[in-house]
Amino acid sequence: MGEGTNDDSQATRPQGLGYEVHGDRRGSLPVFERQWEEMLAAEAEPEFGPQEQLFAEHKIAALQTILPPPSATVLECGCGSAEVSAAMAAQGYDCTLLDASPAALHVARRRFERRGLRATYTLGNVYSLPFPDDSFDILTSFGLLEHFADVEKVIAEMVRVIRPGGMFFADIVPERFSVQTVGTVFNAGVRLAYYGVQGDPRRGLHEAGRLFRPDFYENDYPLARYRQYMRDAGLRGIVIRGNRPVPVLTLPGALERPYVAALRRGGDLWRRFDEAGTPLTNWWGAGWWAWGVKLGEQVG
Numbered sequence: 623m624g625e626g627t628n629d630d631s632q633a634t635r636p637q638g639l640g641y642e643v644h645g646d647r648r649g650s651l652p653v654f655e656r657q658w659e660e661m662l663a664a665e666a667e668p669e670f671g672p673q674e675q676l677f678a679e680h681k682i683a684a685l686q687t688i689l690p691p692p693s694a695t696v697l698e699c700g701c702g703s704a705e706v707s708a709a710m711a712a713q714g715y716d717c718t719l720l721d722a723s724p725a726a727l728h729v730a731r732r733r734f735e736r737r738g739l740r741a742t743y744t745l746g747n748v749y750s751l752p753f754p755d756d757s758f759d760i761l762t763s764f765g766l767l768e769h770f771a772d773v774e775k776v777i778a779e780m781v782r783v784i785r786p787g788g789m790f791f792a793d794i795v796p797e798r799f800s801v802q803t804v805g806t807v808f809n810a811g812v813r814l815a816y817y818g819v820q821g822d823p824r825r826g827l828h829e830a831g832r833l834f835r836p837d838f839y840e841n842d843y844p845l846a847r848y849r850q851y852m853r854d855a856g857l858r859g860i861v862i863r864g865n866r867p868v869p870v871l872t873l874p875g876a877l878e879r880p881y882v883a884a885l886r887r888g889g890d891l892w893r894r895f896d897e898a899g900t901p902l903t904n905w906w907g908a909g910w911w912a913w914g915v916k917l918g919e920q921v922g
Contacts (some may be wrong), residue, residue: 786918805869
């Protein structure tokens, strides 16, 4: 492994890398590749619902207070549809998008082109990034690191391509108890009730069970372990904070709208939660934001 194809000048979709990579023995890549292929075939961008859109807004606003300013160079690893990177590109960041899924890269390219944004698109995997040492001011990943059993190797390889003084940022959602666990129990109950009313309780059990047994790998490493891996990779000034004090809920539109409106009214409390970094917020938050600076002089 370790191949990478810079796709910026190619009109055709890049060739796949294959899926037999370390730490991915339970099939994360094939699962996600199927999802991206479906989105690609639909000729539509992945659309956020009102809840997901609000969560993305909070994340993008927080990044403006954490990351070096535009026009820093940014590599997003495991870019998927690149929603956050698109927002960053619109702010003036110079973005490079990397994913092991050809379909995901194509979806990301389509999102950028429809918004009139530019990026470099690279097919590759995070165990052997196809870039020289010290290439980027910022490296980001969103919902990626939890899918690796040997995540320390991935973090070390990511830090390798960051310039001295540059920043590493990861949005991590490992398998653990959090506010989203409560949300998952609620969402399972909704599925059981819905299919029960439809006269198909067996399907209700199946759909509810899938929420607790995803068909992709997630590690359950504690916050302290991620912190140590980041330090071992050469990062300093490390911060890890719990974020998002509210769950994603399965709601009909008539209930989702007031739920989102209530969350917006509580935006200041939400922001304080994300900034707290206390044991309570780290335990309750739906995920962790983790960042640190590579040893060397700070990026401008």
